[in-house]
Amino acid sequence: MKSTLIILGFLFTLFSFLPLIKTPLWWVRVLDFPRLHVAVLLTAVLVAYLYMFGVDGTAETAMITTWSLAILNEVRFIYYFTPLAKKEALRSEQQKPANAFTLMIANVRMVNKEYEKFLQLVLKENPDMLVMNEPNQAWHESVRHELDRRYPYTIKKPLENTYGMLLWSRLKLHESEIRFLVEDGIPSFYTVVELPSGKKFDLFTVHPQPPRLMKNTETREAELLLIAKQSKKTKYPSVVAGDLNDVAWSKTTKLFKEISGMIDPRVGRGFYNTYSALVPLFRYPLDHVFYNPEFRLVSLQRLAKFGSDHFPIAITLNYEPQHEEEQEHHVADQEDKQEADELIQEGLEKGEERSREEQENKKPAQLN
Incomplete structure (x- = not known):
């Protein structure tokens, strides 16, 4: 039993410190996700070891100290998404x-295939705008008749590769674009949204690739940081939304916020875990909404599940530019900007490489 606890303790310690390495390797970046789980499990191992065996000698003291530091390392990331932390996004008054x-x-x-269940949820919530990630043509055909009738403005790109995207809006959309920023098969949307008052804001919707077996994260980082930079150059305040396939406390998300100057309404409020809806013990905040400080939060809620492995999320914002300076936000320094440029360049190169590989795979085999 003692040996088992020691092995588990050092394994979870490794899981805690490995993500500190700046690398896009998938097997490292995936460890950004379970920081709460690692902290809880390592705490359990630490308590069990102390209860059963105590501390005897310098070596064990060093081991227990290392485990404790690993727990604190995990806690310092997730702390900001608890009610103990200061709220980053202020509510509208x-x-x-x-x-x-x-x-x-x-x-x-x-x-x-729970098309009707999803549609009923949308009709119940009645949002002004709806962003769908992962829809294919079957999803589009199943919901478009009802949604097209209710939402006069749309941007549509259903795909069969799990990276399709659909946007419905009852607010006017201008200058809408479907962009392929990094990889040919992964779209993102850009549009200018007009509020009933005539005020406008930019909306960017995104769904980059996650870290997964043999798929590193260069293209994810590049896409998010490209949008961060683009949002700074527009003449309107911006909102970025979608399944970012990254957790709220990762280095990439922090850099995104610094480059874009956007805020996260979850800071100081909670995790609002959206994935996985199918596995209650393993849930992470992967679906995000970031926005400029010109907006104030009215409400934020995770909605009921409908058959997907993600929970939907709904946010209500109010445009209040007169209170912009009251909300603290991140500001990028020169080092941040240089790091972002390097990650973008690396991701663009990787995206071109993957696109070439896909084109090669699509070519018909030549007969000898």
């Missing part, structure tokens, strides 16, 4: 917000 809108985000999971 207007009794009747005059420039408010509700945005609903849902990764529908392409293989999920």
Whole structure:
């Protein structure tokens, strides 16, 4: 039993410190996700060891100290997403917000067939805008008749590769674009949204690749940071939303916020875990909404599951530029900007490489 606890303790310690390495390797970056789980499990191992065996000698003292530091390392990331931390996004104080809108985000999971259940959830929530990640043509055909009738403005790119995207809006959309920023098969949307008052804001929707077996994260980092830089150059305040396939406390997300100057409404409020809806013990915040400080938060909620492996999330924001300076936000220094440029270049090169490989795989085999 003692040997088992020691092995588990050092394994979880390794899981804690490995993500500190700046690398896009998938088997390292995937460890950004379970920081809460590692902290809880390592704490359990530490308590069990102390209870059963105590501390005897310098070697064991060093081991227990290392485990404790590993736990603190995990806690320092997730602390900001507990009610103990200071809130980053302030709530609107207007009794009747005059420039408010509700945005609903849902990764529908392409293989999920609960079309009607999802549609009923959308009709119940009645958001001003709906972003769907992972829809294929079957999903589009199953919901478009009802949604097209209710939402006059749309951007559509259903795909069969799990990276399709659909956007419905009852607010006017201008200058809408479907962009392939890094990889040919992975779209993102850009549009200018007009509120009923005539005020406008930019909306970027995104769904980059996650870290997975033999797929490193260069393209994910590049796509998120490209959007961060683009959002700084537009003349309107911006909102970025979608399944980012990254957790809220990762180095990439922090760098995204520094480059974009956006804020996260979960800081100081909670995790709002959206994945996995199918495995209660392993859930992470993967579906995000970031926005400029010109907006104030009205409400943020995780919605009911409908058959996907993601929970939908809905946020209501109010445009209040007069209170912009009251909300603290990150500011990038020169080192941050240089790091972002390097990651973007690395990701673009990797995206071109993957695109070439895909094209080669699509070529018909030549007969000898």
